[in-house]
Amino acid sequence: MSPPAAPAVKVWDRPVRLLHWTLVVSVALGWLTTFWWFGAHQPIGWIALVVVALRLVWGFAGSRYARFAQFVHAPRAALAYLRKMRRGDEPRHLGHNPLGAWMIVALLLCVIALCITGWLYTTDALWGDATVEMLHRSFAWALLALIVLHVGGVIFTSLRQRENLVTSMLNGEKRAPRDDDVA
Ligand code: HEM
Ligand code: HEM
Numbered sequence: 001m002s003p004p005a006a007p008a009v010k011v012w013d014r015p016v017r018l019l020h021w022t023l024v025v026s027v028a029l030g031w032l033t034t035f036w037w038f039g040a041h042q043p044i045g046w047i048a049l050v051v052v053a054l055r056l057v058w059g060f061a062g063s064r065y066a067r068f069a070q071f072v073h074a075p076r077a078a079l080a081y082l083r084k085m086r087r088g089d090e091p092r093h094l095g096h097n098p099l100g101a102w103m104i105v106a107l108l109l110c111v112i113a114l115c116i117t118g119w120l121y122t123t124d125a126l127w128g129d130a131t132v133e134m135l136h137r138s139f140a141w142a143l144l145a146l147i148v149l150h151v152g153g154v155i156f157t158s159l160r161q162r163e164n165l166v167t168s169m170l171n172g173e174k175r176a177p178r179d180d181d182v183a
Contacts, residue, residue: 008173011094013063015054017172023051027111027143034140042122049115052108065095072101092161092181094174100157103150110146114139 012020026048033041059068077098084090090097096104117136120126158165168174177183 007176009094009176010172011065011174012169012172013066014172015058015062016066017169019051019055019058020169023048023055023111026051027147030114031140031144042118045115045118048111052111052115055108071096071098072105073098075102078102090160092177094177094181094183097157100150100153103146103153107143107146107150110139110143114143 026044029044030041030048033039033044058066064070071093078101081090081098085099114136117132117139121129121132121136126132154165163175
């Protein structure tokens, strides 16, 4: 007989999951509309910015694992986690791990910078400004690079912890913590 399945605990609340997947769709459409239907580009960019603004509010008002105070620690915690990862003995975190946390900060800041430079480019004062245009494009490419690293990190951690983190971001549940996990 197979052992009973490990019990699951709720980690990601509904707003975290909803905002995550809305951000994914709006960033994807933000890119897509630079090739096709550019008329929708700016409204979609605004949606991405509103999603990030809501996520920032939820980072202070949300449930335990949604709060920045729960998962954003000093950079040295991320470096210590990275060192453990290289030795193959990093602990499992029920919320975001310290390295993933800084990636989340970088992703959110990059979307903000991207949308602000996009908006600046549409203002009368800066319309056609080559520097703003270059900055907007650079942030778009930087965001793409961060997303590749982010998805790589998600796949790596999923394999290491034998737990599908993408499913967790969909249903909000993760395997219950064991003694040596960081809960
Ligand atoms: C536009 C692309 C993406 C952006 C901007 C993005 C952004 C983010 C952000 C901000 C978080 C933090 C969630 C929170 O606490 O609110 C997060 C977490 C997460 N994302 Fe993404 N994401 C993107 C694409 C993806 C994709 C394509 C996947 C699936 C392969 C994915 C899977 C996850 C997972 C599993 C987590 C939770 C990580 C953990 O367990 O600590 N993301 N992402
Ligand atoms: C999800 C967020 C966004 C992404 C991924 C994104 C991405 C891009 C990219 C890659 C380009 C360059 C297209 C090219 O090379 O032809 C571009 C151009 C542009 N974007 Fe955005 N953008 C976003 C948000 C915004 C926002 C919020 C605004 C304004 C409110 C905006 C306004 C513009 C404008 C006016 C251009 C044309 C610049 C030019 O003539 O090259 N974007 N965007």
